[in-house]
Amino acid sequence: MPAAPDVPRDLRSLQRLMHRALLRPLATGDRMQRRWMDGRATAEVAAGFVRPNDRLSSLERLEIYNRMYWFRLIDNFHDDNPGLRAVLGPRAFNRLAIAYLTRYPSRSFTLRDLGARLEGFIRRAPRWTAPHTALAVDIARFEWAQTVAFDAPARPVLTTAEIARADPARLRLGLQPYVTLLALRYPVDTYVIAVKQRDALRAEASNASVAARTTARVRRIARPRREPVWIAVHRVDNRLFYKRLERPAYRILAALQAGRPLPRAVAAGGRAVTPAQVQEWFALWRQLGWLCRRK
Amino acid sequence: MPANAFNGHTDYGIGIGLRVPHYSHILSRKPVVDWFEIISENFLVGGGRPLEVLDQILEQYRVVQHGVSLYFGSTDRTDREHLRRLKALVRRTKTPWLSDHLCWGSVDGTYTHDLLPLPYTHEAARRTAAKIRQVRDYLEIPICVENVSSYAEFHLSEMTEWEFLTEVVEQADCGILLDVNNIYVSSRNHGFNPYEYLDGIPAHRVGQMHIAGHTKFEKYILDTHDHPVLDPVWQLYAHATKRCGVTATLLEWDDRIPSFQEVHAEALKANTYIAGARAASKPAPAHARRA
Ligand SMILES: [Fe+2]
Numbered sequence: 140m141p142a143a144p145d146v147p148r149d150l151r152s153l154q155r156l157m158h159r160a161l162l163r164p165l166a167t168g169d170r171m172q173r174r175w176m177d178g179r180a181t182a183e184v185a186a187g188f189v190r191p192n193d194r195l196s197s198l199e200r201l202e203i204y205n206r207m208y209w210f211r212l213i214d215n216f217h218d219d220n221p222g223l224r225a226v227l228g229p230r231a232f233n234r235l236a237i238a239y240l241t242r243y244p245s246r247s248f249t250l251r252d253l254g255a256r257l258e259g260f261i262r263r264a265p266r267w268t269a270p271h272t273a274l275a276v277d278i279a280r281f282e283w284a285q286t287v288a289f290d291a292p293a294r295p296v297l298t299t300a301e302i303a304r305a306d307p308a309r310l311r312l313g314l315q316p317y318v319t320l321l322a323l324r325y326p327v328d329t330y331v332i333a334v335k336q337r338d339a340l341r342a343e344a345s346n347a348s349v350a351a352r353t354t355a356r357v358r359r360i361a362r363p364r365r366e367p368v369w370i371a372v373h374r375v376d377n378r379l380f381y382k383r384l385e386r387p388a389y390r391i392l393a394a395l396q397a398g399r400p401l402p403r404a405v406a407a408g409g410r411a412v413t414p415a416q417v418q419e420w421f422a423l424w425r426q427l428g429w430l431c432r433r434k
Numbered sequence: 435m436p437a438n439a440f441n442g443h444t445d446y447g448i449g450i451g452l453r454v455p456h457y458s459h460i461l462s463r464k465p466v467v468d469w470f471e472i473i474s475e476n477f478l479v480g481g482g483r484p485l486e487v488l489d490q491i492l493e494q495y496r497v498v499q500h501g502v503s504l505y506f507g508s509t510d511r512t513d514r515e516h517l518r519r520l521k522a523l524v525r526r527t528k529t530p531w532l533s534d535h536l537c538w539g540s541v542d543g544t545y546t547h548d549l550l551p552l553p554y555t556h557e558a559a560r561r562t563a564a565k566i567r568q569v570r571d572y573l574e575i576p577i578c579v580e581n582v583s584s585y586a587e588f589h590l591s592e593m594t595e596w597e598f599l600t601e602v603v604e605q606a607d608c609g610i611l612l613d614v615n616n617i618y619v620s621s622r623n624h625g626f627n628p629y630e631y632l633d634g635i636p637a638h639r640v641g642q643m644h645i646a647g648h649t650k651f652e653k654y655i656l657d658t659h660d661h662p663v664l665d666p667v668w669q670l671y672a673h674a675t676k677r678c679g680v681t682a683t684l685l686e687w688d689d690r691i692p693s694f695q696e697v698h699a700e701a702l703k704a705n706t707y708i709a710g711a712r713a714a715s716k717p718a719p720a721h722a723r724r725a
Contacts, residue, residue, distance in 0.1 A: 189588060201586060246545065
C-alpha cells in the first residue's frame with residue numbers, strides 16, 4: 140500500500156506539514172478546518188503524523204496548536220491597532236486580521252514587526268475595510284508610527300557647533316529614525332486618543348461593578364470627519380508624543396528627511412513662510428532632538 | 435552543586451521575570467531581588483524605552499537572558515544578523531549564561547511565535563545539538579536548553595522526551611534549563627511519570643530551573659503562566675532540587691500579572707524546598723550519628 144502523500148518521514152517535512160496546518164485560518168467556532176487543501180479530511184492528515192491519546196484525537200491535539208497560533212497573533216494585532224479596531228468594529232477587524240496575517244504571516248523573530256505591511260495591504264485589498272478604507276489607511280499609518288517611535292534607534296543630535304561649522308548651502312540634516320511624518324486626510328490623532336481613553340476606562344470598569352461595565356460598553360466614539368492634518372509621531376525622554384505640524388513645517392521636515400540640502404528643504408516650505416517662522420521651527424525641532432547627522 | 439559550567443559557575447538564588455507592569459515599582463522602590471530574567475527579544479530593538487529600562491536595571495541587578503526565538507530545533511538556518519544583535523545584547527547584560535527552548539517554531543523564514551514540540555528522533559537530536567553548538571560558539575557563553583510543555587506527540591518519535599533531552603544536551607555538551615512546571619504539564623497531557631523524567635536526565639547539567647503556574651482544562655493542561663505555582667509542581671521542584679542540588683530558580687508569571695510583591699513572594703516560596711534539600715544533603719552531626 141503506498142504511503143499517504145504527506146506522511147512526514149523526517150524533521151523538515153514534519154515541520155513543513157505542521158506549519159501549514161497551524162497557519163490555516165480557523166473555521167467557525169474556532170475549530171480547525173475540517174477539509175485539508177486537497178479535499179481530504181484534515182483528521183486523516185493529522186492522524187498521519189500526530190499521535191492521539193486516550194482523551195484527544197490527532198486532530199484535536201493539532202487543533203490546540205492551530206488555535207494558539209491564531210489567538211496569539213490576533214491578540215497582538217489587536218493590541219497594536221486599537222484605533223483600527225474601533226473604526227471597523229470587532230467583527231470586520233477580525234476578518235481584516237485573518238486576511239492580512241494569511242497574506243503576510245510573520246517573517247520576523249519578533250511580533251513587534253507584525254504590522255509593518257498593514258498599510259500596503261489595506262490599500263491593495265480595500266474590501267476588508269470598505270467603506271472606511273481611506274480612514275483605515277490613515278489609522279494604520281498612525282498606529283505603525285507609534286511602534287517606530289517606541290523603540291527605533293536614536294542618532295546623535297547635531298550640536299550648534301556642528302551646524303555653525305558646516306557650509307549652510309550644502310548642509311544636509313537628518314531626521315531621527317524614530318520620527319514619522321504623516322500627511323493624513325483625517326485627524327486620527329484625536330480619534331485614537333479618545334479610543335484609548337475609552338478602552339482604559341473599560342478595562343478599569345471590568346475590574347469594578349457590572350453597572351460601570353454596562354455604561355462603558357455603550358460609549359461609542361464617532362469616526363472622524365475628513366480634515367487634512369500633518370502630524371509627527373515621536374518620542375521625548377522615551378515617552379510617545381504626537382505633534383500637529385503646520386503644512387509648510389511638514390514639507391520642510393519631509394524634504395530634510397528625503398536628504399535635501401538645507402536651503403532646498405527650507406524652500407520646500409513655500410514662499411508664504413517667513414524667515415522668522417523658519418528659525419522658530421528649527422529651534423523647536425532642535426530642542427526636541429529631531430535633527431541629527433545623516434547616516 | 436549550585437554552580438556548574440552551564441551557568442557560568444554562578445550561584446544566583448531565586449529570580450523573577452522582568453515584566454513591563456513592574457517596571458515603575460522596581461525602578462522607584464529598588465526591591466532586593468537576587469536576579470532578573472529578561473526575554474532577549476524584548477530588548478533586541480534600536481533604542482527607546484526598552485533599552486533605557488534595561489540599562490537602569492543593569493545598574494542595580496544581575497540579569498540573565500532567556501530567549502524565545504532561537505528555535506534550536508527548526509531546520510531553518512540560524513540568522514547571522516540575529517545572532518550578531520544577540521551577541522551585542524549579551525555584552526550589554528553580561529549574562530553568565532543564556533537559555534532558549536528545545537523546540538522549533540519557524541519554517542522557511544516564517545515564524546509561528548510558538549514553542550512547538552519536536553519529534554523525539556535521533557535525526558532531530560543531531561540537528562538540534564549542532565545548532566546549539568553553533569550558537570554557543572558564536573555567542574561565547576554557556577547555553578541552557580529548556581524543556582517545553584506540549585500538547586501533541588508524533589508517530590515519528592523513537593524515544594521518550596527525557597531520553598531526547600539527554601541525547602541533545604550530551605551531544606551539544608550544553609546545560610539544561612529544567613522547567614518543572616512544563617514537565618508536570620506534559621506528564622499530564624501525555625500520561626508519563628514526571629519523577630521518571632526527573633530521574634532520567636543528567637542532573638549535573640542542570641544550570642537553572644523554572645517554576646510557573648498552569649491552567650487545567652477538561653481534557654488537557656495548558657501552560658499559561660498566569661497562576662501561582664500549584665502544589666504538585668512544588669513537590670516536583672523539591673525532588674528536582676534534591677536530585678540536582680540547589681540551582682538558580684526563576685518564577686515565570688506572564689499573564690494576569692499581579693503586583694510585584696505578590697510575584698516575588700510566590701518565587702521566594704522556593705526557599706522552603708531549597709532549605710529542605712540543603713538539610714537532606716548535609717551529613718548528620720556527630721552526636722546524632724552516635725545515637
Ligand atoms: Fe519556562
